[in-house]
Amino acid sequence: MGLEMGDTHRSKPRSRRGGVRRDPAAATISRVADAAGVSRATVSRVMNGSTTVAPELAARVRAAAEALNYEPSLLARSLALGRTSTVSLIVPDLANPMFQDILRGLSTAAGAHGHRLMVAESNENAEAEQILAVEARRRSDGLVLASSRIPEPQLRALHERLAPLVLLNREIPGTAVPSLSVDYHAGIRAIVAHLLGYGHRRLVYLAGPPASTSNTDRLVTLRAEAAGSPGFHLTELDCGSTFETGHAAARAVLATGATAVVAFNDMVAFGALSGLHELGVSVPGQLSITGFDDIPFARYTTPPLTTASIPKNELGRQAWERLWALMSGAPPGYDARFQPRLLVRDTTGPVRA
Amino acid sequence: MGLEMGDTHRSKPRSRRGGVRRDPAAATISRVADAAGVSRATVSRVMNGSTTVAPELAARVRAAAEALNYEPSLLARSLALGRTSTVSLIVPDLANPMFQDILRGLSTAAGAHGHRLMVAESNENAEAEQILAVEARRRSDGLVLASSRIPEPQLRALHERLAPLVLLNREIPGTAVPSLSVDYHAGIRAIVAHLLGYGHRRLVYLAGPPASTSNTDRLVTLRAEAAGSPGFHLTELDCGSTFETGHAAARAVLATGATAVVAFNDMVAFGALSGLHELGVSVPGQLSITGFDDIPFARYTTPPLTTASIPKNELGRQAWERLWALMSGAPPGYDARFQPRLLVRDTTGPVRA
DNA sequence: CTGAAAGCGCTAACAT
DNA sequence: ATGTTAGCGCTTTCAG
Numbered sequence: 023m024g025l026e027m028g029d030t031h032r033s034k035p036r037s038r039r040g041g042v043r044r045d046p047a048a049a050t051i052s053r054v055a056d057a058a059g060v061s062r063a064t065v066s067r068v069m070n071g072s073t074t075v076a077p078e079l080a081a082r083v084r085a086a087a088e089a090l091n092y093e094p095s096l097l098a099r100s101l102a103l104g105r106t107s108t109v110s111l112i113v114p115d116l117a118n119p120m121f122q123d124i125l126r127g128l129s130t131a132a133g134a135h136g137h138r139l140m141v142a143e144s145n146e147n148a149e150a151e152q153i154l155a156v157e158a159r160r161r162s163d164g165l166v167l168a169s170s171r172i173p174e175p176q177l178r179a180l181h182e183r184l185a186p187l188v189l190l191n192r193e194i195p196g197t198a199v200p201s202l203s204v205d206y207h208a209g210i211r212a213i214v215a216h217l218l219g220y221g222h223r224r225l226v227y228l229a230g231p232p233a234s235t236s237n238t239d240r241l242v243t244l245r246a247e248a249a250g251s252p253g254f255h256l257t258e259l260d261c262g263s264t265f266e267t268g269h270a271a272a273r274a275v276l277a278t279g280a281t282a283v284v285a286f287n288d289m290v291a292f293g294a295l296s297g298l299h300e301l302g303v304s305v306p307g308q309l310s311i312t313g314f315d316d317i318p319f320a321r322y323t324t325p326p327l328t329t330a331s332i333p334k335n336e337l338g339r340q341a342w343e344r345l346w347a348l349m350s351g352a353p354p355g356y357d358a359r360f361q362p363r364l365l366v367r368d369t370t371g372p373v374r375a
Numbered sequence: 376m377g378l379e380m381g382d383t384h385r386s387k388p389r390s391r392r393g394g395v396r397r398d399p400a401a402a403t404i405s406r407v408a409d410a411a412g413v414s415r416a417t418v419s420r421v422m423n424g425s426t427t428v429a430p431e432l433a434a435r436v437r438a439a440a441e442a443l444n445y446e447p448s449l450l451a452r453s454l455a456l457g458r459t460s461t462v463s464l465i466v467p468d469l470a471n472p473m474f475q476d477i478l479r480g481l482s483t484a485a486g487a488h489g490h491r492l493m494v495a496e497s498n499e500n501a502e503a504e505q506i507l508a509v510e511a512r513r514r515s516d517g518l519v520l521a522s523s524r525i526p527e528p529q530l531r532a533l534h535e536r537l538a539p540l541v542l543l544n545r546e547i548p549g550t551a552v553p554s555l556s557v558d559y560h561a562g563i564r565a566i567v568a569h570l571l572g573y574g575h576r577r578l579v580y581l582a583g584p585p586a587s588t589s590n591t592d593r594l595v596t597l598r599a600e601a602a603g604s605p606g607f608h609l610t611e612l613d614c615g616s617t618f619e620t621g622h623a624a625a626r627a628v629l630a631t632g633a634t635a636v637v638a639f640n641d642m643v644a645f646g647a648l649s650g651l652h653e654l655g656v657s658v659p660g661q662l663s664i665t666g667f668d669d670i671p672f673a674r675y676t677t678p679p680l681t682t683a684s685i686p687k688n689e690l691g692r693q694a695w696e697r698l699w700a701l702m703s704g705a706p707p708g709y710d711a712r713f714q715p716r717l718l719v720r721d722t723t724g725p726v727r728a
Numbered sequence: 729c730t731g732a733a734a735g736c737g738c739t740a741a742c743a744t
Numbered sequence: 745a746t747g748t749t750a751g752c753g754c755t756t757t758c759a760g
Binding site: 091093095096097098100101106108116117119122123125126129130133138139140141142143156157158160161183265269292293295296299318319321322323324325 | 444446448449450451453454459461469470472475476478479482483486491492493494495496509510511513514536618622645646648649652671672674675676677678
C-alpha cells in the first residue's frame with residue numbers, strides 16, 4: 023500500500039526548534055499524508071468525513087492512519103477551529119450532593135452535544151473562585167458558575183471576561199447573563215407555613231455560608247415572616263453547609279429552646295438530626311427539623327427528612343441549554359426561577375403540648 | 376506609554392483565512408507586542424516571568440497587556456508547549472459518593488500542582504467508557520480510570536494509547552500501569568467474621584454490577600468463606616450499585632430467610648435499610664446489614680451503618696501522585712492495595728434467638 | 729538582553 | 745476532487 027514515510031511536506035529541514043514534541047514518534051497529519059502520498063488537506067478531509075474525497079484516496083488515507091495509529095491532535099484542532107468543545111463548571115463544594123446533581127445534569131447534557139466538562143471546586147473561597155473562573159473559562163468555550171460566592175461587585179466586573187457565562191442560583195441585575203435559580207423565598211415561606219401549621223412558634227435557623235446569596239434569601243424571608251407573625255420567635259445560629267457543622271450545632275439548637283429547626287440545607291439538617299439523636303432527642307417528637315434541596319439521601323434517612331425539593335438535575339440541564347445557545351449565537355432562553363416543592367416527610371410533626 | 380497598535384509583525388496582510396478567530400477584537404500576543412513596540416518573544420518572556428528582560432521593557436509590556444486586557448491563549452500555549460496541564464478522570468457513576476470523594480481527592484491534589492481536572496461519567500457502560508477514555512486522554516496529559524468497567528482484553532489493548540494512565544480498583548497484570556486498589560477480599564472476610572461472630576449463618580449478598588471487578592472480588596471471597604465454614608449458607612441476589620436497587624431488593628432479601636445482608640456497597644445497604652424499614656423489619660433486631668466504602672452518610676443513618684471503610688480521598692490523592700510521576704518521567708510509586716477498616720456501627724447485631 | 733524565524737498540528741479559502 | 749498556502753497564538757532556539 024505504499025506506506026513508506028517521506029517528508030514531502032516539509033520544504034525546510036525540521037531542526038527541532040520551537041515547541042516541544044512530546045512523543046517524537048507520534049503520528050501527525052503530515053506523516054499520514056506522506057505515508058498515503060496525499061496532502062494534509064486530504065487527510066484532514068478524510069478524518070472529518072468530507073464526502074468530496076475519491077473513495078480510493080480515502081481508503082489509502084484510512085489505511086495509513088490505521089497503520090500509524092494516527093489520532094488527530096484535539097489541541098491543534100481546537101486552535102485552528104477556535105473552539106475546544108469543552109465547558110467548565112465551578113462549584114463551591116463538590117462534597118455537596120446538590121452540586122453533584124447539577125454537575126451530572128450539565129455533564130450529561132453537554133456530553134449529548136459532544137462537549138466535555140471541566141470541573142473545579144472553589145472550596146467556598148471567593149478569591150479562589152475568581153481565579154478559577156477566569157482560568158476555567160480560558161480553557162473552554164463557556165462557563166457555568168453554580169451558587170457563586172463571588173461578591174456582586176467583582177462578579178459584575180468579571181462577567182464580560184467570563185462570557186459565555188451562565189449563572190446558577192445567582193444573578194447580575196441589569197446584565198444579559200442568563201440565570202437559573204431557585205425561589206428560596208417561596209421555599210422558606212412554605213416551610214414556615216408548614217411549621218406554623220403544626221403549632222410551632224419558636225424556630226431556630228441554622229444559617230449557611232455568609233457568602234451564599236441563597237442563605238441571605240432564606241434569612242430575609244425568615245425575618246420577614248417572624249416580623250409578620252405575632253408570637254413567632256426566630257433564633258439564628260451561624261452554622262455552615264455541611265454535615266459536620268449541622269452535627270456540631272445540635273447542642274446549641276437545644277439551648278435555644280426552639281421546637282423546630284430550619285436547616286440551611288439537607289446536609290446540615292442531616293447532621294443536626296444525627297447530633298440530636300446522639301443527645302437522645304427524638305425527632306419529630308421533641309423537635310421538628312426541615313432541610314432544603316431534597317438531596318437523594320433525604321428520603322432515606324430515619325426518619326425521612328421533610329424538605330423543599332428543587333430541580334437540581336434540571337438546573338444543570340438547562341444551564342447547558344442556555345450556554346449552548348450563547349455559544350452558538352442564538353438567543354438564550356428566558357431566565358427562570360424554579361419554585362421549590364415542599365416535601366412533607368417525617369422529621370416534622372405537631373409541637374409537643 | 377506609546378500603546379498604539381501597529382502591524383509590524385505581520386509582513387503579509389491578514390486575509391482572514393485559515394482558522395476562525397472567535398472574537399476579532401481579542402488581544403493576542405502580537406497585538407500586545409505591537410502596542411508595546413517589542414517582539415512577541417519579549418512579550419512571551421514577560422508573561423512567563425523571565426528575568427532576562429530589561430525592567431523598562433517589561434513594564435511597557437505589562438502596561439500594554441493590561442490596557443488591551445490581554446490573556447494568553449492557553450490553547451496556543453498548550454500546543455506550543457506540548458502539554459495541557461489538565462488530567463482526566465473517568466468514573467462509572469458520578470452519583471456515587473465513593474467516586475465523588477475520589478474526584479475531590481484527585482481534583483485537589485492536581486489543583487495544588489496547577490493542573491485542572493476533566494471528568495466524565497461512563498454510566499456503567501463499558502463501550503462508552505472506552506470512547507470516553509480515549510477522547511479524554513487526548514484532551515489532557517494523563518488519565519485516571521476509576522473502577523473501570525472495561526473488560527480486561529480491551530483494557531489491555533488500550534492501555535498504551537491511554538498512557539500516562541493510572542488505574543483505581545483495577546489492574547492490568549504484567550504491565551507497568553500503576554494501580555491503586557482496595558483489598559476487597561480482606562474487607563469481606565472481616566465483615567463475614569464479624570457477622571459469624573454474632574451468630575449469623577444465613578447470609579445474603581446483594582451483588583453489584585457484573586462488570587465491576589470489585590464485585591467479583593467480593594463474590595469470590597464470599598463463596599470461599601461459605602465453602603469453608605460448615606453451616607454457613609450464602610444466597611446471592613443480583614442487585615446493582617444504587618439506592619434504588621437496594622431499596623427494591625428488600626422483599627427478596629426477606630424471602631431468602633437470611634439473618635444478615637452483605638450489601639455491595641453503602642448505597643445499596645442504605646437502600647435496603649430503607650426498604651426493610653418500610654416493610655416493618657427492624658435492623659439490627661430482625662436483620663443485620665453491612666455496607667462497604669463508608670461514604671460520608673454512612674455514620675449518619677439511623678441506625679448508623681456497619682461498613683468497611685476505604686481511603687477514598689487518599690485513592691484520589693495518590694492517583695495524582697502516580698500520574699504526576701508518570702508525566703514527569705519519574706518512577707511512579709509502588710502499587711498499593713489499601714486494607715479496608717471494619718467499622719462496626721449499629722446495623723449489625725446478634726442473631727435473633 | 730532582544731528579535732527573527734521556525735515550529736507545535738490542524739483547518740479552510742483559494743486555485744487548479 | 746485535490747493540493748497549496750496562510751493562519752490559529754504561543755514558545756524557543758539561535759544570532760547578534
